[in-house]
Amino acid sequence: MYCYDQRGGGGETSCKGEKQGLGVTTRHTKRFAAQQLLTQRNALAHNTMVWARQWLTPYVPSVRSWGIMRMVREVFHVSGQIVFDHRQRITQIRLNQADPLAKGLAPGLFALLGSEFVVVNLGKT
Numbered sequence: 101m102y103c104y105d106q107r108g109g110g111g112e113t114s115c116k117g118e119k120q121g122l123g124v125t126t127r128h129t130k131r132f133a134a135q136q137l138l139t140q141r142n143a144l145a146h147n148t149m150v151w152a153r154q155w156l157t158p159y160v161p162s163v164r165s166w167g168i169m170r171m172v173r174e175v176f177h178v179s180g181q182i183v184f185d186h187r188q189r190i191t192q193i194r195l196n197q198a199d200p201l202a203k204g205l206a207p208g209l210f211a212l213l214g215s216e217f218v219v220v221n222l223g224k225t
Contacts, residue, residue, distance in 0.1 A: 155212065160204035178202055190218050197222035 149168050152175065157164045163175065178199050183192035193209055195202035202222055210220040 156205070156208050159208035159211070160201060174201060175205070178205060190216075192219040192221070194221055194223045197224065 146168070149171050153163050153166065153171060156175065163171065166174070178195055178201055180193060180195040180202070182190055183194065185191045190213075193213070195206055195209075197203075206220050206222055209218075213220065
């Protein structure tokens with residue numbers, strides 16, 4: 101019991117931050133298949149966050165140390181606009197130039213989406 105009380109609690113804290121950041125709470129469904137789908141959706145959200153952090157690090161080095169909750173709060177709440185063509189394909193992403201993270205996100209998004217012919221720029225939104 102003494103050793104248990106001396107632990108740092110890092111594991112519990114990081115899990116709590118991830119659950120809060122992704123909005124994953126204890127939810128149970130009536131059907132087993134639905135519960136499996138919910139679990140897979142949460143795993144996809146987690147993996148997308150980890151991937152985004154790795155992909156953004158060369159452009160915004162500070163994100164390397166950010167947790168899931170901060171990634172959601174800072175990166176995924178950057179305001180902007182998405183412009184579609186007549187076939188409902190994304191042609192342009194316009195990030196809010198007033199957002200401090202937008203300057204780092206714009207080159208990162210262009211590196212990711214440039215081969216898909218998506219224009220990424222900063223503008224007033």
